Amino acid sequence: MTVDDAVTTPEAGRRPVQERAVRTQAAILDAAVAVLAEEGYAAATTVRVQERAGVSRGRLLHHFPSRNELFVAAVHHLASARLDELVVEFELPDDPGARIDAAIEAMWASNGQPYFVASLELWLAARHDEGLRAALLPTERRMGGILLETQRTLFGPELAGHPGFESLMELLVTSMRGTAITYAITKADRASEPNLALWRALARERLLG
Incomplete structure (x- = not known):
């Protein structure tokens, strides 16, 4: 039916x-x-x-x-829902170090979802489609704000209050996205990603050091 x-x-x-x-x-x-x-x-x-x-x-x-409106709205719809789910799915300990580790894991997991692959398709297509680019940019800005608020929730108010928090999040997001793109080719086990340890160490050093 x-x-x-x-x-x-x-x-x-x-x-x-x-x-x-x-x-x-x-x-x-x-x-x-x-x-x-x-x-x-x-x-x-x-x-x-x-x-x-x-x-x-x-x-x-x-x-x-329009086709552009449809696909941009679709990615925003699923990404927003998935970011909300992350906070519920992952156990977020009170210990600051353990909290950082759990938050990093949640951030990395979000880059393995269908909405990330769909977003990637739109980003690449927008390079040569001005109409798609114009439709995509405002939504990407809104998603950036939603993503940052989700990160603040994952890390908790104490860690998120660190003066270097936002710059750290930007660095982690770009690094994770770049790494996630390689999985479209390698099909490797995401859970064994070697950069996870590096991202955890970097976040601990910046937020706890």
């Missing part, structure tokens, strides 16, 4: 229109990220997203009139 089928049943018809719209939009966004991550930007057409989400062409265009 498709999403469109689901919302035309008598039971669904009694649900508030807003609830149905939210469910349909979420299905479209999830499908868009999956298509981007699995098939790449060049193959990620709105038709493929429509098929994967199980919605009609008209319903997809109602929510997202």
Whole structure:
């Protein structure tokens, strides 16, 4: 049964229109990220997203009139949800050193998610697509703020209050992203990444030293 089928049943018809719209939009966004991550930007057409989400062409265009708007919104949607989940999934000890280790692990784990691969597809495509670049930049700025707030939560107020915290986070994010890109080729075990020890040591030295 498709999403469109689901919302035309008598039971669904009694649900508030807003609830149905939210469910349909979420299905479209999830499908868009999956298509981007699995098939790449060049193959990620709105038709493929429509098929994967199980919605009609008209319903997809109602929510997202343009391809760029769709894929940018999709990555932002999943990234925001995943960052919220990180805080819940990882045990965050009170001991400062152990807290740093757990926070670094959580940050590294976030770079192995489908939204990271989908983001990478958009970043590369935006180099040669000015329309995509214009749509992507404001969202990337918002995501930067969301990411920093998540990092503050992971590390806790005491560590996040260190004057060098933000510059350390910027360094760690760029290093982790660069390292994560290599996994698209090597398919290595992310849990055994040798830089994890280096990132932990760097964070301990900066925040506890």
